[in-house]
Amino acid sequence: MSRVFIALQANEDSRCIVEAIVDDNPEAIVNRQPAMVKIDVPGRLVIRRASIEERLGRHFDLQEVHIHLISLSGHVDETEDEMTLSWDR
Amino acid sequence: MDMNVKKKLGLKEKYALMTRGLGWETTYESMDAVFPQTRYEGIRIHDWDKWEDPFRLTMDAYWKYQAEKERKLYAIVDAYAQNNGHLGVTDARYINALKIFLSAVPSLEYNAHRGFARLGRELPGVGPQIACQMQAIDEIRHAQTQIHSLSNYNRFYNGFHDWKHMNDRLWYLSVPKSFFEDACTCGPFEFIIAIGFSFEYVLTNLVFVPFISGAAYNGDMGAMTFGFSAQSDEARHMTLGLEVIKFMLEQDPANLPIIQAWIDKWVWRGVRLLSIVAMLMDYMLPKRIMSWKEAWEVYFEENGMALFKDLARYGIKVPDCVELIKKEKDHLSHQAWNAFYTAGKITNFHTWLPTEEEMDWLSSKYPDTFDRLYRPRFEHYRELEKQGKRFYNTTLPMLCQVCQIPMMFTEADDPTQISYRQVTHQGDKYHFCSDHCQHIFEREPDKYVEAWLPAHQIWQGNCFAEGADPTAPDFDPLKSVLDYWHLAYGRDNLDFEGSEDQKNFAAWRAQATRN
Amino acid sequence: MHIDLRTVAITPLRNTFDHIARRIGADKAVSRYQEGTLDIQPSANLQYRPTWDPTHQLYDPARTALVMQDWYAFKDPRQFYYGTWTLSRARMQEAAEAGFDFVETRGLADLMPDEVRRRALDVLVPLRHVAYGANLNNVGMCAYGYGAAVTQPCMYHGMDHLGIAQYLTRIGLWLAGPAELEDGRSHWLGDGRWQPLRRQVENSLVVKDWFELFVAQNLVQDGLLYPLVYAHFVDRRLNAEGGSAVSMVCAFMNEWFAESTRWVDATIKTAAAESPANAALIAGWLAHWRGRVREALLPVAELAFDQCGEQLLDTVTEAFDARVAKLGIAVKEAGHV
Numbered sequence: 001m002s003r004v005f006i007a008l009q010a011n012e013d014s015r016c017i018v019e020a021i022v023d024d025n026p027e028a029i030v031n032r033q034p035a036m037v038k039i040d041v042p043g044r045l046v047i048r049r050a051s052i053e054e055r056l057g058r059h060f061d062l063q064e065v066h067i068h069l070i071s072l073s074g075h076v077d078e079t080e081d082e083m084t085l086s087w088d089r
Numbered sequence: 090m091d092m093n094v095k096k097k098l099g100l101k102e103k104y105a106l107m108t109r110g111l112g113w114e115t116t117y118e119s120m121d122a123v124f125p126q127t128r129y130e131g132i133r134i135h136d137w138d139k140w141e142d143p144f145r146l147t148m149d150a151y152w153k154y155q156a157e158k159e160r161k162l163y164a165i166v167d168a169y170a171q172n173n174g175h176l177g178v179t180d181a182r183y184i185n186a187l188k189i190f191l192s193a194v195p196s197l198e199y200n201a202h203r204g205f206a207r208l209g210r211e212l213p214g215v216g217p218q219i220a221c222q223m224q225a226i227d228e229i230r231h232a233q234t235q236i237h238s239l240s241n242y243n244r245f246y247n248g249f250h251d252w253k254h255m256n257d258r259l260w261y262l263s264v265p266k267s268f269f270e271d272a273c274t275c276g277p278f279e280f281i282i283a284i285g286f287s288f289e290y291v292l293t294n295l296v297f298v299p300f301i302s303g304a305a306y307n308g309d310m311g312a313m314t315f316g317f318s319a320q321s322d323e324a325r326h327m328t329l330g331l332e333v334i335k336f337m338l339e340q341d342p343a344n345l346p347i348i349q350a351w352i353d354k355w356v357w358r359g360v361r362l363l364s365i366v367a368m369l370m371d372y373m374l375p376k377r378i379m380s381w382k383e384a385w386e387v388y389f390e391e392n393g394m395a396l397f398k399d400l401a402r403y404g405i406k407v408p409d410c411v412e413l414i415k416k417e418k419d420h421l422s423h424q425a426w427n428a429f430y431t432a433g434k435i436t437n438f439h440t441w442l443p444t445e446e447e448m449d450w451l452s453s454k455y456p457d458t459f460d461r462l463y464r465p466r467f468e469h470y471r472e473l474e475k476q477g478k479r480f481y482n483t484t485l486p487m488l489c490q491v492c493q494i495p496m497m498f499t500e501a502d503d504p505t506q507i508s509y510r511q512v513t514h515q516g517d518k519y520h521f522c523s524d525h526c527q528h529i530f531e532r533e534p535d536k537y538v539e540a541w542l543p544a545h546q547i548w549q550g551n552c553f554a555e556g557a558d559p560t561a562p563d564f565d566p567l568k569s570v571l572d573y574w575h576l577a578y579g580r581d582n583l584d585f586e587g588s589e590d591q592k593n594f595a596a597w598r599a600q601a602t603r604n
Numbered sequence: 605m606h607i608d609l610r611t612v613a614i615t616p617l618r619n620t621f622d623h624i625a626r627r628i629g630a631d632k633a634v635s636r637y638q639e640g641t642l643d644i645q646p647s648a649n650l651q652y653r654p655t656w657d658p659t660h661q662l663y664d665p666a667r668t669a670l671v672m673q674d675w676y677a678f679k680d681p682r683q684f685y686y687g688t689w690t691l692s693r694a695r696m697q698e699a700a701e702a703g704f705d706f707v708e709t710r711g712l713a714d715l716m717p718d719e720v721r722r723r724a725l726d727v728l729v730p731l732r733h734v735a736y737g738a739n740l741n742n743v744g745m746c747a748y749g750y751g752a753a754v755t756q757p758c759m760y761h762g763m764d765h766l767g768i769a770q771y772l773t774r775i776g777l778w779l780a781g782p783a784e785l786e787d788g789r790s791h792w793l794g795d796g797r798w799q800p801l802r803r804q805v806e807n808s809l810v811v812k813d814w815f816e817l818f819v820a821q822n823l824v825q826d827g828l829l830y831p832l833v834y835a836h837f838v839d840r841r842l843n844a845e846g847g848s849a850v851s852m853v854c855a856f857m858n859e860w861f862a863e864s865t866r867w868v869d870a871t872i873k874t875a876a877a878e879s880p881a882n883a884a885l886i887a888g889w890l891a892h893w894r895g896r897v898r899e900a901l902l903p904v905a906e907l908a909f910d911q912c913g914e915q916l917l918d919t920v921t922e923a924f925d926a927r928v929a930k931l932g933i934a935v936k937e938a939g940h941v
Contacts, residue, residue: 002395007298009317033378035305035313036298063146066154067161070320071294073392075399076143076328080100087399098782106777106785107770111736113793117806126656148767149697156694159687173612199644199752203663206759207656207747210740219766222743226759230686233640237687240639244616251622257648267651274652274662541649575622593617601612 004045004074004085007038013056014068020051036070044086045074104145109138112215124213130276132348133341137214140336143328144220151223155230162234162318169311170241176601179307180375181246181594182585185438187312188248189365189373191239192437193265195232196256200269201284202228208277217336220329221281227322234315241311245597246590248437251575255437258552259574260485260543261365261429263493267540268362272355274536278337279351285330287355291393293323296366299384303374331396338403345404350532357410357525361492364425371422371451372443380454381422389414410525416501419455423463428497430470431482437576439585442467442474462504479584485544489522491529491537498522514538627676637683642676644752665750668815670875670882675751678874681866682757689760693767700771700856704778712849713779720847721779727837727908728850729776729788730798734829735769737805738762741821745814757867761822764864768857775853797903804900815875819886820893822868827927828897830861832920837908869931876932887934894921894935 006021008014010032018037022028024046031038039045052060062083074085098106115123127134146154168174178184202225209222243249256262272283301316337344367381379387397407426440433440443451448467452459473480486495500506510521514534521527530537546552547570550559554572558564571578580589619625620634623643628634650661660667665675672678682688707713713721742762749755776784792798808825811817834857842850876883898921905913925935 002398003391004395005392009321033302035317036302063144063150063154066144066146066321066325067157068321069324070317071298072324072327073395075331078100078144087395098777102782103777106782107773110773110785110789111732111769113733113789115806115809117803118810123806123809129655147770148693148763149701149770152690152693152697152767156690159690163687173614176612195644196646200646202759203645203747203755206743206755209762210744210747215736218740222739222763222766225743225746226686226763229756229759230690232644233636233685233687236639236644237636240620243621244618245614247617249621250618253621253623253643257646263649263651266646266649270646270651270662274654274656276655536652536655539652541651546649597612597614600614 001043002087003040003042004072004087005038005040006045006047006072006085007036007070008065008068009070010035010037011068013064016055017047017052017065017068019055021045021047024048024051041085043088044084047083049081100145104142104147107147108142108219109140109215120213124211126211126277127213130278130347132278132337132344134213134337135340137216139339140214140216141332142216142220143332144325146223146325158318158321159230162314163237165314166234166238166241166311169238169314173597173601174308174310175242175245176594176598177308181590182439182441183307183309183373183375184242184246184590184594185248185440185585186369186373187239187242187309188246188438189369190312191235191243191249192252192255192259192262193365195235196253197265197269198228198232198235200273202226202232204269204273204280204284207273208281211277217329217333220332224285224322224326224329227326230322231315231319234318238311238315245593247577247580247588248439248590250577250581252437254575258543259437259576260435260547261432263488263541263543264365265362267493268358271358271536278347281330281333282337282348282351283355283358285326286334287330287352288359289323290327290330290396291356291389292359292363293320293327294388294392295363295384297323298388299379300366300370300374303370303376303378306376306378307374334400334405335403338400338405342404349405352405353408353410353525354529354532356408357529358492360410360414361494361522361526364421364494367422368425368429371454372426372447377450380451382418382454385418413501413523413525417498419458420462420499420504423451423455423459424497424499427463427466428486428495431480432486432495433479433584434481434483434578434582435571435574435576437574437581439583439588439590441585442471458504474586485547487520488542488544489526490519490540490542491526492522493540493542494522496520496522635683636687637680637685640685641680641752641756645750645755663750667748667750668813669885670815672751672875672878672882676753677878678751678753678871680753680757681870682863684757684760684867693764696856696859697767700853703852703855704774707849707852708778715846716779716849717846720842720845723908724838724842724847724850725776725779725784725788726791727833727904728772729784730792731829731833732769732772732776732785733789733792734801734805735765735772737809738821738826739765739769741808741811741817745818748814754871757871758818761864761867764860768860771853771856775850778853779850797907800900800902801904804896807896816889818871819889820897823872823928824890824893824897824924826861827865827868827924828894828901828917828920830857831923832901832905832917833908834858834861836916836920841909865927869927872928872933873931883932883934890928890933890935894924 008017021039022030025041027041029040049060049062062078072085074087077084114120205221205225205228209218209225212218212221239249256266272280275283297316297320301313304316305313337348370381370384429436430440448464452464470480488495496507496509498508500508508523510524510527512519512527512530519530521530552573553559553569557569576582585591619630624634624638627642645663650663654662739762742758742765746755746759749758773785776788792802808817808820811820834854838851838854872886876886898917902914902917905917909916928935
């Protein structure tokens with residue numbers, strides 16, 4: 001199955017986002033490069049607001065991901081609670 | 090009651106009310122008069138409401154998040170300038186990559202800004218209009234953050250000083266210029282397939298991700314910051330590109346062949362444009378993270394192919410040029426660096442020969458080609474340098490009529506033979522670097538005969554300094570062309586070895602490390 | 605490493621880029637507004653004819669009848685480039701958000717007399733379509749205009765109008781709910797009182813000369829509509845009748861209009877000062893559109909102020925004429941209704 005990926009700038013907030021993604025996507029492959037983190041997942045990657053909030057200790061609007069985002073692949077679906085990237089629509 | 094209403098509306102419903110709810114079917118003026126550009130390309134759209142908005146940003150959220158990005162970015166840009174951050178880069182040779190970046194990229198971003206503004210006005214659906222409008226302002230953001238970040242380099246190094254003037258004139262910059270002007274002169278649907286899909290989705294990861302990560306690796310926090318900050322908008326743009334292509338394909342099966350032809354054309358145009366990025370990655374970053382070939386394999390062969398696999402359900406095929414690209418990836422960066430090294434008298438940046446260590450790295454990354462084909466060439470140049478005869482090409486390169494790159498690529502299966510095609514059109518001969526560029530020309534000859542090819546223009550006498558008299562006995566054509574470009578001979582061009590940049594950087598750095 | 609580097613005092617080779625230095629002098633300190641604006645549009649050796657407009661070049665000053673020696677004579681007094689514009693709007697957005705938060709959490713809509721709430725909805729909700737038309741027009745001016753000094757602020761202005769259209773949508777949702785937006789839309793499409801304005805907006809959407817459109821939209825239509833609706837109707841009438849909550853959530857529009865008027869005026873002034881021919885051209889466009897816009901706004905003024913509508917429109921027009929007189933444009937009475 002094709003992989004989807006998300007790449008984030010390496011900083012304090014995105015550290016929590018990355019942790020949340022890794023926990024919510026057991027097949028995630030994390031690749032750290034200078035100043036950025038790239039996460040690949042076969043088929044489908046989900047980012048959950050609740051998981052990020054738990055780690056950040058504050059309210060988090062999923063659209064805040066845009067501040068740290070470098071790149072992504074796959075079809076995007078965004079609600080208040082989840083953002084998913086997938087090839088299996 | 091108010092609270093209940095608020096609760097009931099999800100992100101998607103609320104966004105629909107905030108965007109497509111604003112539009113209406115005009116009656117005092119016909120929809121065709123209000124949106125006159127949507128029919129002539131042959132694309133059929135039956136229902137603009139079927140458009141799915143991938144990201145649902147309203148203006149208030151847009152302002153909020155973008156302002157936060159801007160605050161962060163300019164704080165770093167200011168700190169970087171105040172701290173003389175430029176002296177912290179790995180090696181002054183690196184700065185030459187930024188000269189190419191500044192002379193080529195902000196103008197691309199500006200063209201994208203205007204192109205998306207046109208689409209933001211001309212597409213009849215409110216959803217895609219607004220997505221294009223947001224992209225239009227993001228693109229001017231990118232142009233400006235690039236200019237602002239690199240402005241400080243211009244204060245200390247040569248080659249940056251007249252980037253805008255050069256962008257409209259200097260020979261190699263006609264490659265990016267013609268690429269984007271080609272797209273901007275297309276109809277709205279081709280434009281968005283060209284830029285939104287083929288360029289943004291399939292190719293920009295290659296420009297920004299490995300290269301900007303490379304900037305970080307080379308101590309350039311300034312370039313890293315604007316690069317990644319721009320890229321954070323890019324994720325939105327890529328998604329728009331993908332959404333657009335799905336939408337067009339789902340609207341009518343008759344759209345498929347038109348779109349396929351555009352994808353074939355623009356993936357190739359984009360790949361040719363990226364030749365220079367290949368060279369930046371392999372030859373101009375003193376510390377390297379990955380080779381061009383590796384980046385290509387991750388971002389094109391893996392991610393790009395996943396995308397094409399997904400689009401196969403609509404009948405979209407992988408462009409034919411991919412076969413050739415696969416073969417070229419072992420050669421591209423070496424041929425490009427060779428071309429610029431030898432053209433070092435007419436570039437606004439310095440060139441140099443890779444060190445022994447760098448050549449070893451190149452041969453480890455390109456085991457099939459580097460030692461066999463390219464190392465001997467560089468060793469030959471080194472021999473000449475030792476004899477004090479640094480090689481400079483003294484003639485003008487012949488350019489491909491479509492991509493405008495010098496004829497420097499070799500035949501796919503014979504790296505000793507320059508790839509060269511020609512076509513006669515209405516009595517004139519036109520030259521191409523490849524079958525794919527030739528095919529692009531043959532589909533739209535009327536467009537590409539209008540190309541402004543710098544080498545041809547120079548021969549025709551259209552590129553001499555203002556007020557120059559070519560009939561004067563002491564007229565020096567090369568000098569006059571350099572003046573036309575505003576290229577400062579001996580400061581902007583020639584070898585890095587012995588350059589003012591090299592001396593200044595060394596002196597300033599030495600000052601920093603002693604009391 | 606950086607601490608060491610900071611201590612190095614090195615003399616720059618130059619202050620700014622040559623194209624900026626040619627305009628302002630090589631020894632001057634340069635602003636980010638200047639570096640991000642001046643000459644950044646491609647201007648020489650343009651390749652290929654646009655398939656969507658083969659009689660012009662891609663960037664072509666001839667898409668308007670206005671003639672400028674130098675298109676970078678235009679200056680935005682706010683010095684907006686993307687960064688300053690976004691930061692300014694983010695600040696205004698934060699205030700607007702606080703306003704919505706305040707009126708929503710305290711249930712101020714319910715405290716408003718029904719008649720006032722009804723009138724606010726009747727006037728404001730259809731205006732979101734007008735703001736959307738203004739968005740399209742300004743985005744078009746950016747697309748087809750010449751020179752980044754004038755096209756750049758048009759783009760920002762267009763996005764501001766989109767923001768306003770979305771704030772108006774939010775007001776509809778706050779005071780009533782999604783059904784109200786549908787009602788407002790059907791008034792916009794069918795109610796006789798809104799048809800002259802809809803006709804005006806649609807007519808403006810097919811204007812080909814982008815500077816004429818600038819005059820029609822940014823100078824005339826906004827110049828009459830914003831004072832009429834936001835200063836007189838929202839801030840005076842609704843405030844006086846118990847609808848101050850509405851005026852709180854319209855603070856963005858008032859602040860925005862006052863601020864952006866400085867740019868609109870500066871642009872018109874620069875264009876008119878260039879030549880008597882430009883001044884005459886603008887005066888002609890002004891006369892033409894001023895009459896039409898007044899006509900289109902009259903039923904809206906009556907919706908807002910009943911029988912006092914025309915009188916208030918006259919008051920607003922007088923102030924508008926006084927504003928325009930300062931810009932070097934002769935107001936021709938011919939356009940007066």
